[in-house]
Amino acid sequence: MAKTTTVQGRAARQTTAGIHYSIIPKDLAGHLFQVTLEIAQPAADGQIVSLPVWIPGSYMVREFARNIVQIKASAAGKKVGLKKLNKHSWQAAPCKGALSISYEVYAWDLSVRAAHLDQSHAFFNGTSVFLAVHGQENSQHVVDIQRAADPACKSWRVATSLPELKAKRYGFGTYVARDYDELIDHPVEMGDFALASFEACGVPHDFVVTGKVPNMDMDRMVSDVKKICESQIALFEPRTKKAPMDRYVFMTMVVGEGYGGLEHRASTALICNRNDIPLKHQSEMSEGYKGFLGLCSHEYFHTWNVKRIKPAVFASYDLSQENYTSLLWLFEGFTSYYDDLMLVRAGVIDEAAYLKLLAKTVNMVLRGSGRLKQSVAESSFDAWTKYYRQDENSPNAIVSYYTKGSLVALGLDLSIRQQTAGKKSLDDVMRALWQQFGRDFYARMPSGEQRGLGEQEIAAIIEKTTGVDVRRFLDKHVFGTEDVPLSSLYADFGVVVDGGVASQKASLGVKVARDGNDCKLANAFEGRAAHQAGLSAQDVLIAINGLRVTAADAADGLSSAVGRYHIGETVEIHAFRRDELLVVKAKLQADDVPAQQFRLADKATALVTARPTYRKPGKR
DSSP: OOOOOOOOSOOOOOSOOSEEEEEEEEETTTTEEEEEEEESSOOTTOOEEEOOSSBTTBOSOOOGGGGEEEEEEEETTEEEOEEEOSSSEEEEOOOSSOEEEEEEEEOBOOSSSSEEESSSEEEEOHHHHOOEETTOTTSOEEEEEOOOSSGGGTTOEEEOOSOBSSSOTTSSEEEEESSHHHHTTSOEEEESOEEEEEEETTEEEEEEEESOOTTBOHHHHHHHHHHHHHHHHHHHOTTTOOOSSSOEEEEEEEESSOOEEEEOSSEEEEEEEGGGSOBTTOOSOOHHHHHHHHHHHHHHHTTTBTTTBOBGGGTTOOTTSOOOOSOHHHHTHHHHHHHHHHHHHTTSSOHHHHHHHHHHHHHHHHHOGGGGTSOHHHHHHTTTTTGGGOOTTHHHHOOOTTHHHHHHHHHHHHHHHHHTTTSOOHHHHHHHHIIIIIISHHHHOTTOOOOOBOTTOHHHHHHHHHSOOOHHHHHHHTSSOOOOOHHHHHGGGTEEEEOOOOOSSEEOOEEEEEETTEEEEEEEOTTSHHHHHTOOTTOEEEEETTEEOOHHHHHTTTHHHHHTSOTTOEEEEEEEETTEEEEEEEEOEEOSSOOOEEEESSSOOOSTTSOOOOOOTTOO
């Protein structure tokens, strides 16, 4: 598939287009969309069309074309031959006049990455349903979103940030995109969704929730998310408070169990647990709701960091294959740092709650021995084959560029603030990246082609912006595998890191999961009791010292079953590996990671959550 060029700005409202799609939910129970592509001027030697193999923001080849059930082409009412070239591309035979390609797409992926259709709603990303017309990717694209004939869809509305052509806001009809890249960067939700609107720094925002949530407190969500949005806009544009889009849409699918999000240039698709949504008259903030706000914050921050400030390799996506970069620790890791940080800056959580979230992240990173084997730069480059294709050994082999990347960002922020006596921070770096690679690129490059951040540019940009040389820090913690020394870095900011005291609870050093009525090992952490005893991931635990282990023990992580015993005690374990019984003896150990905790040394607000006053040594 040809490369697509990312262009900022809203599509021009024209009434005609060379590329025209119509899409309709054809079979709700069968989960089929019917799509028709009209090409006014197909290539004379036979038009090639293709579907992307991956979606920007989710770094894994997903082979969306496998969901095309049937496809055919015609011109002037006559059948046109359609030859499949490879797994995701077709070429139509030469024809006279306009070419029409009609195809069905199977949509049964309840995630933010693809497409999903049933009687409750319809959702799609353009990468899953819209074939690209080779050679005409930069033409204007029009899509007619049609209401299904099924009576269940009678009251459905449309939520999307795609600019309307003749459709009314939230209505069926025609929408327009400047080019193919813009077309596939505006997901669409159809259904009986709950809707609320607000303005953040003068920009209209819609908050859409699909799914049943009794007594949902929409007002509270809108109020909290508005504060987060305004805080992020002010971070990047402290003087003008100008957002980079003229409208934004949050689309949330609520399910019994699920969590995730995917960023787009003027919207985000989210999925969350029903219990994460706040209830009316519920004054306290649940951990689930806190996590949901962090998800909203994360995806919104991507509006700047990765959707507009990009790695050079993403400046013009090649959607036919992997696009490798070692910079995801910056684009995802920095975003993961700022997502929770913005919650406290916006005033939706306090500093104590923020420090608890930070401790959770730190302990999550420390628990995996893979962090000592793979750097976050390597993790970024290998995202396509390792991070997005995790298996039972992943905690022992890889590190997350999200979580450790967020600690790298925190370490850089503290280092910059310390070495400049609080005059500079990572905020200044983000604004410099925005000005150099995001906000002004279109004005500087008449072709509309964006220049992305080079693989080795960030150290020089940080030094130019702040005067701080961070090359040694990056060598250790980004290109190397050393842990970020948060205890020493935080010392001059009134934050104390308590750690090093191992848990007094006995542990097998495993992660377990429920498998029907059984308790199965999901991960056996390297060097821990289970591993040393010879147990492996996928083994089904039957009994510990003659007492049965069940799915109920999986629910509490074996804390009850193992909690009966002491550290250093040896237990006999019966387990099944496939259909063979194993009997092993395991010497229980203390929990594998001493829990780190963060607290303010006093009531002073010297925390990095705002714009702290640097404390010189001796004045803590």
